[in-house]
Amino acid sequence: MTTPWLDRRQLRAWIRLRAVTELLPGALDTQLRHDAGVSEFEYFLMAMLSEAPDRTLSMTELARQVNATLPRLSHVVTRLEGRGLVGRHPHPQDRRTTNVRLTDDGWATVRRAAPGHVTTVRRHVVDTLTEEQIDQLAAIGDAILAELDPDGTMAATYTRYDDQEPGRPKPAAGT
């Protein structure tokens, strides 16, 4: 099978994207650990819970939204539970499912962490780009995710803000 190689322009773009995917997560993680004592994954998990009805999701649904396997999520929830940030609650009807609920402490932690997190996102991404580039980035992301996440496993996360009215109450942790 003959694989068309990447030309210079494509290589330029790809190498930069690769560098971003390499460096950006670590930068966010470092800031959150330092300022809020929470990993980026834990923060994102709690952010997803904070936007769910009754701040509650089942393990399976939560795993989908944060792109984690069920075993991994189980371990992480156990740790967060030990710190009092989330709680497990058996589902009243279906006794197979376990509901995870963000506690008041967890909610406070997310609210406390959010501003610093937004500042970091601004410094590293949003404020370095022009308005046009912001929209270009969204479109590029759409194109890549269409192939990378075809059945929209994480789609709930990134289609949530597509068609909102401006007056919508701001998501306290949706960043």
Add this chain to the structure above:
Amino acid sequence: MTTPWLDRRQLRAWIRLRAVTELLPGALDTQLRHDAGVSEFEYFLMAMLSEAPDRTLSMTELARQVNATLPRLSHVVTRLEGRGLVGRHPHPQDRRTTNVRLTDDGWATVRRAAPGHVTTVRRHVVDTLTEEQIDQLAAIGDAILAELDPDGTMAATYTRYDDQEPGRPKPAAGT
């Protein structure tokens, strides 16, 4: 301190970028592990070596190019050495430095893995974007990396192809 929140367009862009940084590395890693028995990090490391003069770099310089700490690199090199893909060689002059050299087996492994890797990069990124978007992505990457990697630690990696002539011999593993 008042943190200006992200507006809807900014949030759209950011959430997509975050999803890409979450999903893309895993996709590349899975493909390389499956097809070549090598992690994405190991592949990238060997690719950097393959483009160095005499396929050799010092531990420190290699750590810079692959954005790894020295301890982490030391462990990885030990494993790769055990598989015969790289070799350690003491520096003749400065006996503090250890040179890492890609073996013939390592070189063959990289060459064997490259086509499938390029195919994956094309499918997930390059071929999903228009020509304009390719250039936009490169520019966006430049802007983000200027803030994220100001002293150009990984710069050697992503500025290498900026001003090349078309006739340049193609980098066998530069993706």
Add this chain to the structure above:
DNA sequence: TGATGACAGTTGTAGCAACAACCAAGCATG
């Protein structure tokens, strides 16, 4: 030349993630 500090790597330990095996509850079919 002999002490001090910086540099280059290695090794040991602890924590987190992937994978696999497992258990338990629901649900369908005969």
Add this chain to the structure above:
DNA sequence: CATGCTTGGTTGTTGCTACAACTGTCATCA
């Protein structure tokens, strides 16, 4: 109502990464 399949979660093992402490080498300067 018994059997088998599917779904939802948890637990145990292995491998990898970050962090810290340590060794050995070089440069500098008194």
